[in-house]
Amino acid sequence: MLEKMADFFENRLDGYDKHMLTNIESADEFYPYTAKQLPTTENCHILDLGCGTGLELEEYFLLNPSARIMGIDLSQGMLSALKKKFSDKDITLVCCSYFDVPFGVCSFDSAVSVESLHHFTKEEKVPLYTKLHRALKDGGYFVLTDYFSLSDEEEQMHQQNLIALKAEQGIDDDAFYHYDTPLTVKHETEALMEAGFSSVLVLKNWGATYIIKAVK
Ligand SMILES: C[S@@+](CC[C@H](N)C(=O)[O-])C[C@H]1O[C@@H](n2cnc3c(N)ncnc32)[C@H](O)[C@@H]1O
Numbered sequence: 001m002l003e004k005m006a007d008f009f010e011n012r013l014d015g016y017d018k019h020m021l022t023n024i025e026s027a028d029e030f031y032p033y034t035a036k037q038l039p040t041t042e043n044c045h046i047l048d049l050g051c052g053t054g055l056e057l058e059e060y061f062l063l064n065p066s067a068r069i070m071g072i073d074l075s076q077g078m079l080s081a082l083k084k085k086f087s088d089k090d091i092t093l094v095c096c097s098y099f100d101v102p103f104g105v106c107s108f109d110s111a112v113s114v115e116s117l118h119h120f121t122k123e124e125k126v127p128l129y130t131k132l133h134r135a136l137k138d139g140g141y142f143v144l145t146d147y148f149s150l151s152d153e154e155e156q157m158h159q160q161n162l163i164a165l166k167a168e169q170g171i172d173d174d175a176f177y178h179y180d181t182p183l184t185v186k187h188e189t190e191a192l193m194e195a196g197f198s199s200v201l202v203l204k205n206w207g208a209t210y211i212i213k214a215v216k
Pocket residue numbers: 005006009020049050051052053054055056072073074075078096097098099113114115116119176
């Protein structure tokens with residue numbers, strides 16, 4: 001049965017960190033690698049889309065303890081777990097969809113998102129990335145770590161499966177349900193370029209998990 005996005009993560013809060021770090025292939029490498037891409041300047045301002053319990057932030061604070069973070073997530077449970085881990089850090093948490101939260105203009109040095117954006121279509125992402133592009137300072141950049149479809153056929157299959165499941169279960173609202181619909185790297189790149197990013201580079205990959213850097 002499909003579950004609403006926030007419910008899905010609330011229901012899996014127990015053991016979430018252990019699950020990510022032991023069952024997701026190469027997590028021991030991609031969290032530190034992602035953190036290393038973020039700025040090390042003192043007090044820099046970072047936006048984390050779908051921050052969850054803050055696994056990427058754990059690695060990042062080792063490199064830059066003075067960073068100021070705005071973390072957005074749909075799940076209050078995940079955010080409460082994050083808050084407990086980093087009570088001494090400068091973190092603003094927003095329990096909401098990142099599609100709905102205003103990000104401001106030229107507010108952030110950099111942004112990051114890990115394992116959160118593989119649930120959305122290219123059409124949904126272009127306006128989100130446009131808002132993100134506007135929110136970055138000049139020279140700012142977005143580090144996206146996520147898993148991707150390895151072919152157009154795979155991407156279409158995930159999207160068709162979701163449509164079929166929603167029809168079977170009589171779901172006809174526009175709420176986000178948890179079902180993975182990763183884009184291909186090519187389509188993700190197109191979404192970022194359409195949103196105005198000047199360059200989009202693949203930094204590294206482990207199988208289907210890629211780290212992409214999009215520069216304002
Ligand atoms: C697999 S977890 C990843 C969390 C964290 N970045 C990590 O790597 O451990 C995906 C997170 O994205 C959040 N999420 C999914 N869709 C979202 C949305 N539209 N707005 C805000 N958060 C969202 C979920 O609530 C969940 O906490």
